[in-house]
Amino acid sequence: MTAHAVLAATTTAPEQGAAGRLIAIASGKGGVGKTWLAITLSHALAQRGRNVLLVDGDLGLANVDVQIGLQVGRDLSGLLKGERAEALATPVPDAGFSVLAGRSGSGALAQLTPEQIEVILAGLAEAKGFGTVILDIGAGLDRTARRLASVADTLLVVTTEEPTALTDAYACLKLAALDRPGGDRRIVVNMAGTQASGERTWLGLRKAAENFLKVSPPLAGVVRRDARVSEAIRRQVPFLTRHPGAEAASDIGRLAAILAP
Numbered sequence: 296m297t298a299h300a301v302l303a304a305t306t307t308a309p310e311q312g313a314a315g316r317l318i319a320i321a322s323g324k325g326g327v328g329k330t331w332l333a334i335t336l337s338h339a340l341a342q343r344g345r346n347v348l349l350v351d352g353d354l355g356l357a358n359v360d361v362q363i364g365l366q367v368g369r370d371l372s373g374l375l376k377g378e379r380a381e382a383l384a385t386p387v388p389d390a391g392f393s394v395l396a397g398r399s400g401s402g403a404l405a406q407l408t409p410e411q412i413e414v415i416l417a418g419l420a421e422a423k424g425f426g427t428v429i430l431d432i433g434a435g436l437d438r439t440a441r442r443l444a445s446v447a448d449t450l451l452v453v454t455t456e457e458p459t460a461l462t463d464a465y466a467c468l469k470l471a472a473l474d475r476p477g478g479d480r481r482i483v484v485n486m487a488g489t490q491a492s493g494e495r496t497w498l499g500l501r502k503a504a505e506n507f508l509k510v511s512p513p514l515a516g517v518v519r520r521d522a523r524v525s526e527a528i529r530r531q532v533p534f535l536t537r538h539p540g541a542e543a544a545s546d547i548g549r550l551a552a553i554l555a556p
């Protein structure tokens with residue numbers, strides 16, 4: 296059986312619908328494509344009819360808005376004043392989802408106390424009533440990143456095929472297993488040479504996790520390396536708008552179909 300067949304068999308089991316769900320995206324290592332993936336997955340889920348709120352949880356270095364050239368008026372700091380996430384979100388034109396920005400020049404999000412993080416998390420939990428919340432978590436494994444990851448209904452741990460990304464993805468899995476034993480955590484291999492090489496990368500990571508962490512994270516999906524990704528980011532246009540027929544677009548479409556059958 297191929298890894299995809301195994302995956303299809305395991306994900307048709309009582310799969311939680313994507314509505315009322317918080318899907319967080321983390322990696323440990325920087326630059327593996329978390330933000331691009333968060334944006335493109337949000338877009339693909341919206342195309343599947345889901346109500347999606349994309350939250351920029353990279354609090355120090357928020358840049359979801361920059362990747363897609365979105366002018367944001369408000370940001371997450373409004374949650375600290377008791378405002379609702381829906382009221383703070385900015386719709387992405389012609390893409391069917393909204394962004395709750397991680398900064399809008401207010402500067403209020405650079406240094407948050409643990410208590411303030413909890414207020415933000417309460418706001419995001421409430422936003423799940425809106426549909427699917429996608430949370431882009433910044434690089435690193437600091438206290439804030441760990442806390443954000445721990446509230447996810449599904450945590451997508453993103454890696455590339457490089458050993459440095461794999462060690463950080465492993466560290467991410469290890470901390471997640473400590474912080475929330477038994478949680479739903481799945482692997483995304485981004486910038487893969489081919490589907491097959493991406494699946495081999497996942498198998499290696501899963502083996503290490505099984506041997507040393509006693510967890511067996513399934514594959515959520517492989518996204519192939521595609522030069523059009525950086526071209527779309529340079530032009531600040533959502534990838535699925537600019538290159539709907541690209542290989543990486545169909546890979547994200549498959550990932551969205553698994554998460555929101």
Ligand SMILES: Nc1ncnc2c1ncn2[C@@H]1O[C@H](COP(=O)(O)OP(=O)(O)OP(=O)(O)O)[C@@H](O)[C@H]1O
Pocket residue numbers: 322324325326327328329330331332353433434485486487518519520521522524525526528543
């Ligand atoms: N599938 C892909 N194919 C080719 N290039 C990609 C792919 N995914 C991401 N990239 C490239 O990787 C770069 C980094 O992406 P992105 O900013 O989304 O990563 P990140 O993990 O969010 O980084 P950070 O940790 O700094 O927040 C992008 O500028 C893009 O050019």
Ligand SMILES: [Mg+2]
Pocket residue numbers: 329330331353433
């Ligand atoms: Mg990022």
